[in-house]
Amino acid sequence: MRRLLTGLVLLLALGGVAQAAIDTYEFASEAERARYRQLTEELRCPKCQNQNIADSDAPIAMDLRAEIYRMLEAGQSNAQIIDYLVARYGDFVLYKPPVSGRTLLLWYGPAAFLAGGFVLLGVIVLRRRKVGAEASTGLSSDEQQRLAQLLEQAPEDNKAP
């Protein structure tokens, strides 16, 4: 019984690993299969917001898979296939949008924020150091002299409480 259960659990776990949408395409070579995999995982299904066309069961994703397969078989390059889809569906289908004026913030925004943060941190640290060297106690030179005097006198005062 226990063994049966373990087997069942394993089977279910393996089932999860398999691709969600199953098509029966035959490829001439493993390399071509890998390219098909890569393309369908990198391209986004236009109908379903946040699924790639490999995972989606939407009819449009099926059509696009068929189209990608057809183009692969016809010997087209990855760039040609991607351009073909972008010409029809726009940059939306790309999970990796191209670097352009509109996507600059998207691509370099995080790095710019990080750099800005480091600059700010540097400025704060430098300023603190400068202030610390100049006047760590916040006393003027007159006051410091008096403080030194008081400290010298202190042991004698302590003797006579």
Next chain:
Amino acid sequence: MRRLILLLPLVIFLGVAVLLYRGLFLDPSELPSALIDKPFPAFSLPAVEGDGLVTQQNLQGKPSLVNVWATWCVACKVEHPVLNKLAAMGVTIHGVNYKDDNAAAQKWLSEFHDPYQLNISDPKGTLGLDLGVYGAPETFFVDPKGIIRHKFVGVIDEAIWREQLAPLYQQMVDEAGQ
């Protein structure tokens, strides 16, 4: 100067807040079409009724709407009476019967009235693919030179037509009249 730097986090917060607030009212399912201001893709497909091929050249000459529809598309049924009304008003509408059974399409047109001047049969969805169709109904605004000027995804109802689409159509008509 110091004061201004203290205000910086507030300014950044407000900037982000405005950006995100705007995001609340954007419809993520609305894709900007990649075909705006491009010529209608070339095609050569049979008509839904009768013989003969229709090509992209048949769409030229008059400003028109090209409506992508199918009998399996529930929303298209909602839209259909509005298209009938628009056609009666003199708007030129062409249909693309997308991935559909031709007999079912003919039955639909005879039952619910046919608002389309040309009705293109696209059973395999090849024209749909070239048009970047991802869900029917979709409507393309095509000018007399065969350039796609605008695309509307979803059901056209009377309010949408009046407020958003009629001005666009009127603009095409005005341009054609010049």
